[in-house]
Amino acid sequence: MNRVEGVAKVTGQARYAYEYPVEGVCHAVAVQADIPRGEIIRVDAREALALPGVLAVLSCEGAPELADTSDYELALFQSRTVAYRGQIVAAVVAETLEIARQAQRLIKVTYRPGEFDVRLTGTHPGLYRPDKVNPAYPTDTGQGDVEAAMAAADSSVDVTYTTPALHNNPMEPHATLALWEDGDLTLYDSIQGVSTGRDSVAKVFGLPPEQVRVHAPHVGGGFGAKGSPRPNAILAAMCARAIRRPVKLAVTRQQMFSFTGYRTPTIQRVRLAADAGGLLTAVAHDVVEQTSRVTEFAEQTAIATRIMYGAPNRGTSHRLARLDVPTPSWMRAPGECPGMYALESAMDELAIECGLDPIELRIRNDPATAPESGKPFSSRNLVACLRAGAERFGWDGRDPRPGIRREGRWLVGTGVAASTYPVYRSPCRATARVGPDGRYTVAVAATDIGTGARTTLTLIAAAALGVPVERVTAEIGDSALPPAPVAGGSMGTGSWGSAVVLACRALRRALDEHAGAVPDTGIEAYGDTAEELAGQQDFARHAFGAQFAEVRVDTGTGEVRVSRLLGVFAAGRIINPKTARSQFIGGMTMGLGMALMEESVMDHEFGDYLNHDFAQYHVPTIADIRDIDAVWIEEDDAHLNPMGSKGIGEIGIVGTAAAIGNAVHHATGRRVRDLPIRIDRLVG
Amino acid sequence: MRPFVYRRATDAQGAVATFEAAPHAMYLGGGTNLVDLMRLGVASPDLLVDVTGLPYDQVEETPGGGLRIGAAVRNSDLAADAAVRRSYPVLSQALLAGASGQLRNLATVGGNLLQRTRCPYFQDVSKPCNKRDPGSGCPAREGEHHNLAIFGHSASCVATHPSDMAVAMAALGAVVHVEGPGGPRRIGMPGLHRLPGDTPERDTVLEPGELIVAVELPALPYAARSRYRKVRERASFAFAVVAVAAALDVADGVVRDCRVALGGVAHVPWRAELLETTLRGAPATRESFVVAAEAEFAQARPLRDNAYKVPLARNVIVGVLEELL
Amino acid sequence: MEAIEIVLTVNGDERRLAVDTRASLLDVLRERLGLTGAKKGCDHGQCGACTVLLDGRRVNSCLALAVAHQGAEVITVEGLADGDDLHPVQRAFIEEDGFQCGYCTPGQLCSAVGMLDELKQGWPSAVTGDDDDLGDEPSDDEIRERMNGNLCRCGAYAGILAAIKEASR
Numbered sequence A: 001m002n003r004v005e006g007v008a009k010v011t012g013q014a015r016y017a018y019e020y021p022v023e024g025v026c027h028a029v030a031v032q033a034d035i036p037r038g039e040i041i042r043v044d045a046r047e048a049l050a051l052p053g054v055l056a057v058l059s060c061e062g063a064p065e066l067a068d069t070s071d072y073e074l075a076l077f078q079s080r081t082v083a084y085r086g087q088i089v090a091a092v093v094a095e096t097l098e099i100a101r102q103a104q105r106l107i108k109v110t111y112r113p114g115e116f117d118v119r120l121t122g123t124h125p126g127l128y129r130p131d132k133v134n135p136a137y138p139t140d141t142g143q144g145d146v147e148a149a150m151a152a153a154d155s156s157v158d159v160t161y162t163t164p165a166l167h168n169n170p171m172e173p174h175a176t177l178a179l180w181e182d183g184d185l186t187l188y189d190s191i192q193g194v195s196t197g198r199d200s201v202a203k204v205f206g207l208p209p210e211q212v213r214v215h216a217p218h219v220g221g222g223f224g225a226k227g228s229p230r231p232n233a234i235l236a237a238m239c240a241r242a243i244r245r246p247v248k249l250a251v252t253r254q255q256m257f258s259f260t261g262y263r264t265p266t267i268q269r270v271r272l273a274a275d276a277g278g279l280l281t282a283v284a285h286d287v288v289e290q291t292s293r294v295t296e297f298a299e300q301t302a303i304a305t306r307i308m309y310g311a312p313n314r315g316t317s318h319r320l321a322r323l324d325v326p327t328p329s330w331m332r333a334p335g336e337c338p339g340m341y342a343l344e345s346a347m348d349e350l351a352i353e354c355g356l357d358p359i360e361l362r363i364r365n366d367p368a369t370a371p372e373s374g375k376p377f378s379s380r381n382l383v384a385c386l387r388a389g390a391e392r393f394g395w396d397g398r399d400p401r402p403g404i405r406r407e408g409r410w411l412v413g414t415g416v417a418a419s420t421y422p423v424y425r426s427p428c429r430a431t432a433r434v435g436p437d438g439r440y441t442v443a444v445a446a447t448d449i450g451t452g453a454r455t456t457l458t459l460i461a462a463a464a465l466g467v468p469v470e471r472v473t474a475e476i477g478d479s480a481l482p483p484a485p486v487a488g489g490s491m492g493t494g495s496w497g498s499a500v501v502l503a504c505r506a507l508r509r510a511l512d513e514h515a516g517a518v519p520d521t522g523i524e525a526y527g528d529t530a531e532e533l534a535g536q537q538d539f540a541r542h543a544f545g546a547q548f549a550e551v552r553v554d555t556g557t558g559e560v561r562v563s564r565l566l567g568v569f570a571a572g573r574i575i576n577p578k579t580a581r582s583q584f585i586g587g588m589t590m591g592l593g594m595a596l597m598e599e600s601v602m603d604h605e606f607g608d609y610l611n612h613d614f615a616q617y618h619v620p621t622i623a624d625i626r627d628i629d630a631v632w633i634e635e636d637d638a639h640l641n642p643m644g645s646k647g648i649g650e651i652g653i654v655g656t657a658a659a660i661g662n663a664v665h666h667a668t669g670r671r672v673r674d675l676p677i678r679i680d681r682l683v684g
Numbered sequence B: 001m002r003p004f005v006y007r008r009a010t011d012a013q014g015a016v017a018t019f020e021a022a023p024h025a026m027y028l029g030g031g032t033n034l035v036d037l038m039r040l041g042v043a044s045p046d047l048l049v050d051v052t053g054l055p056y057d058q059v060e061e062t063p064g065g066g067l068r069i070g071a072a073v074r075n076s077d078l079a080a081d082a083a084v085r086r087s088y089p090v091l092s093q094a095l096l097a098g099a100s101g102q103l104r105n106l107a108t109v110g111g112n113l114l115q116r117t118r119c120p121y122f123q124d125v126s127k128p129c130n131k132r133d134p135g136s137g138c139p140a141r142e143g144e145h146h147n148l149a150i151f152g153h154s155a156s157c158v159a160t161h162p163s164d165m166a167v168a169m170a171a172l173g174a175v176v177h178v179e180g181p182g183g184p185r186r187i188g189m190p191g192l193h194r195l196p197g198d199t200p201e202r203d204t205v206l207e208p209g210e211l212i213v214a215v216e217l218p219a220l221p222y223a224a225r226s227r228y229r230k231v232r233e234r235a236s237f238a239f240a241v242v243a244v245a246a247a248l249d250v251a252d253g254v255v256r257d258c259r260v261a262l263g264g265v266a267h268v269p270w271r272a273e274l275l276e277t278t279l280r281g282a283p284a285t286r287e288s289f290v291v292a293a294e295a296e297f298a299q300a301r302p303l304r305d306n307a308y309k310v311p312l313a314r315n316v317i318v319g320v321l322e323e324l325l
Numbered sequence C: 001m002e003a004i005e006i007v008l009t010v011n012g013d014e015r016r017l018a019v020d021t022r023a024s025l026l027d028v029l030r031e032r033l034g035l036t037g038a039k040k041g042c043d044h045g046q047c048g049a050c051t052v053l054l055d056g057r058r059v060n061s062c063l064a065l066a067v068a069h070q071g072a073e074v075i076t077v078e079g080l081a082d083g084d085d086l087h088p089v090q091r092a093f094i095e096e097d098g099f100q101c102g103y104c105t106p107g108q109l110c111s112a113v114g115m116l117d118e119l120k121q122g123w124p125s126a127v128t129g130d131d132d133d134l135g136d137e138p139s140d141d142e143i144r145e146r147m148n149g150n151l152c153r154c155g156a157y158a159g160i161l162a163a164i165k166e167a168s169r
Helices: A006-010 A097-104 A146-152 A194-205 A231-243 A336-354 A358-364 A382-393 A453-465 A492-513 A530-534 A577-596 A656-668 B012-020 B034-040 B075-080 B082-087 B089-097 B101-106 B109-113 B165-172 B273-279 B286-297 B309-324 C025-032 C088-095 C105-120 C140-146 C157-168
Strands: A026-032 A038-044 A054-059 A088-094 A108-113 A141-143 A155-163 A175-181 A184-189 A212-215 A247-250 A266-274 A280-292 A313-323 A410-422 A429-434 A440-443 A472-475 A523-528 A542-554 A560-570 A627-632 B005-008 B025-028 B047-050 B059-061 B067-070 B175-179 B185-188 B211-217 B226-231 B242-251 B254-263 C003-010 C013-020 C051-054 C057-060 C073-075
Touching: A006 C088, A006 C105, A026 A097, A026 A231, A038 A054, A038 A088, A054 A097, A054 A231, A088 A097, A088 A231, A097 C025, A146 A266, A146 A280, A146 A313, A155 A336, A175 A231, A184 A194, A184 A231, A194 A212, A194 A231, A231 A247, A266 A336, A280 A336, A336 A358, A336 A410, A336 A577, A336 A656, A358 A382, A358 A410, A382 A410, A382 A542, A382 A560, A410 A560, A410 A656, A429 A492, A440 A453, A440 A492, A453 A472, A453 A492, A492 A523, A492 A530, A542 A656, A560 A577, A560 A656, A577 A627, A577 A656, A577 C157, A627 C157, B012 B025, B012 B047, B012 B175, B012 B211, B059 B082, B067 B082, B075 B082, B075 B089, B075 B101, B075 B109, B082 B089, B089 B165, B089 B226, B089 B242, B101 C057, B101 C105, B109 B165, B109 B211, B165 B211, B165 B226, B165 B242, B165 B254, B226 B309, B242 B309, B254 B273, B254 B309, B273 B286, B286 B309, C013 C025, C025 C051, C051 C105, C057 C105, C088 C105, C088 C157, C105 C140, C105 C157, C140 C157
Parallel strands: A026 A247, A184 A212, A280 A313, A440 A472, A560 A627, B005 B047, B025 B047, C003 C073
Antiparallel strands: A026 A088, A038 A108, A054 A088, A141 A313, A155 A266, A175 A184, A175 A247, A266 A280, A410 A542, A429 A440, A429 A523, A542 A560, B059 B067, B067 B211, B175 B185, B175 B211, B226 B242, B242 B254, C003 C013, C051 C057, C051 C073
8 A cells, every 4th residue: 555645745745843834933053062071161152142133042051950861862951061072062042044053153162171982992991791781681691601612513603793883864854843832842853752752851841741742743764863852852942942932953964973873883703603414503692882971872782693593502792882972872673783794694604614505504593492582483484584585586506606706897696694673562552533424543642754654554443443444544643642652673563553453443342332323423442552462472573584685796996786685574464565565675775785885983083973974974875776675474473463463664674784795705705794895895 | 154245246357356355255156065065164255256147158169179168067068068978978977977966957167176175074163174274183194084095195184186077177188267366367187276285275276266267178089988987985976985087099009198087086186197108109908007007006105094095096997998998 | 144135936936035145945945935845854965855946957955055046946846746636756656655754755756857857858877878878768777877866764765766767658
């Protein structure tokens, strides 16, 4: 089914946060610290305030107090501390954007700079063991004796991979429009969750949640960067309150590299041991990553290794360095994405060591139950994905020898990697209503950040109600609707859809009671998944997939082109094939960027991400995407949710970089273990 | 952005006179780089003299068999010009290798020549940069420079010139026509751009108030077979890591003449004169191309992290010359 | 601040207004004329979300100063459809799912319309061979190269390519 908001989006009628027409709205612009660590001595705003059209300057000097300062990133101007370069230290509000921007450069902040450390290394003296990793996984796990298994192995690999910091870079920069009315706050915000966003903002301002309303009917992408309110939301609200007028603020693309989150860089050691038959005897994955000085974010990089392959001896660990950097955060498949790059690259290396086809190696080590927990899988179709993909891609008969296929100036190679992502679900509520006109409306405070949620929920409701989709409307993107979890963790459709189904079933029962007659006031019914979720059986619930890449590498220049990319996924029941395919392919496209070009470069001298725009932080263009496709295996899994679906927003990016890296090795014989696979790492 | 006065000029003399009346005037072409730099705070003119309305929007054949390209011609028009495609394909290819369709529709020939470096430090006003703020230092030299210069850099600047078009023009020996307070003059390329030395704030030899009005391409019949090849970090829409503009004149298996210029390697479009000298009169073979390229790169001085550009550029040169055989 | 009065014809309507010399065409469309279809994704010509048709050609409106385009004719995404009758490119984007979040979409659409016109005029691209016929149906490679200036972070490129092919028929 086509996207229900398709016409609005192609005609420019779909409004995003910054775009709501509000009488008398003013423009705020943020001023950022240009030291990575220290104290603010003075903020001199005189020149800015003297500029006609400037309405206010906010900073630590005389800023309004916030009720809750537990989240450093949101506790704007509540202290004189600078914890990273690019932190917001002041803001200016003006009648027009042009004046605000001019005034921004007139604000002079003086600092007492401190010693800083922004360099992540595998031997950083400050490495420590966090109590848990995101969101609540054990930091370390272990069974058996990995060292002994490595020593006794017939084949083994002990390799270290690195991935750089990556920035989500949704196309719509974070933006907020804030209005206060009689002490109530309304925000039009570019955010992935309106209910949780409302609660966070209310907490910061010390307001009861019902005095805050967050609208986000259309969100221009997020990929985790808009998973919670970012400083822009608080700043716009503070400015609006200060000048008693509506204020809007859009983060610039450059600023997005400072305070809207990013994926931590990682240093990952993977050890794999196998016996003569290619059965794994040990799997170990040890990760070093960074967090900020002010907030701990511990990416769950090695957790996929806990469920992927069977082996009696195993271990995973995460160690963090606290640096004077912005706090890393969620970026599409935090954990699985960089972690599976390392594991699936190492599996390719092991296959070569064992003299086995990399698909065969994975099939031989596919576990019957979750390797560490021993739980049964609700469904696991990795092997089916590998087999179906091999057939579709033309894998059979692949000559494993690297560096021997030449087409003109190109060396050609193919690679494979597995994908996985957990099935999460959070409690959610929804209502379903029918009017006397026979039109149905389901309402849930979901957000559509490009996933197709509005469309999918319409389909789910129509199916649950047993009515044509044309008679159903899904209302989302408003915190006044029944509370819902964030569009994150690939759990949106599973969580929201379950509540919608419950509400629709209740509405059908209510309709039956009315014998089908709808009163003038309509009928409304309610669904809440909390109870159903609490009663779920204990299964290991994960989606799986297999990705196949064909690359061409220019022998003279090291340029890499991905000529074919195929993903085969097993993710429960696919509710809307059209938008699902786009989700998978979109993730794979971002994975291609990770493999070949994306990299946020830390400026070690000045302490920020140096390449902070789209000319320097390269994301794939349409010219980088050649033959790309995603297909799926229908799974019938009764242990998931009423729709039988698994999440699909993130799994597409998991494994792509490994498949491409493995293909580059097959093409050239070169194993690049540091992403991205830039030309300077292949040329010469 | 600082406030500025906007004036639209209708002729070159008027433009120059208007320019001279303000202390920090700049000429505005398509604005694709200048507006970008103004928004970053890198450029802060108090007067913009819009020169896109000047009568320099034509591409005309010259009596000597060359082309005269008005400075206000848009990049997309120049790339699509039939005479350019026929006689100087390297120029059309260079233009099309640069930027995006949207940017080429705005960008002018004059503005393209005067683009400023995309060195990350130059573009960030919160950091030192000798080019932007003379005497403040060059963090790129010891910092992030994996895509910066390998030729002709100095202690004060290791930036590269970003234009593709200028590389092709340098190879073709284009002549830049200038009007200015001191009257008209002509500057032969690659002489328009200068190496950074101690004064990296000056990208070109233009004096304040001087305005590019045209670029003349001299007749070069063998340039009808010429090529531009650009290597970058994604398939399209990125600045060059290395680019090569080349034309080759071969008779009886011997190189009679050749033109080779490089982009992405220096503060200027780098005309490979040593390579050209070495190649003239040599057999037109891969071996000769390799020897000539090696001669050129003997003078390269790569920085800590950009030595890969030497084999890369050499391979691209050899590949392009082979294609021109 | 210097304000200059300009006249623009936007989607067929003549609009007269005084603008700050610093205002981009994009900000004038979005903040002054209420036409928020054109998007601000980078404000530096690096993403293409702001693409509009300016005097018939696709341009990055974020880098065009409004004062420099006195008298210009501007078509934004809001002006592509003929009333309720969508432009073929718009229809194809919906049908081929050529977008997800929709934020790059107005720029993609205006760019595609401008690009198809450039093809019609026989303009070459970096992938056009000497003997290529830029006739009715552009190759995939031609479309990919010509649409390079419109980034889509959702990765809807496969759908965008299919949509433009469909619309070019």
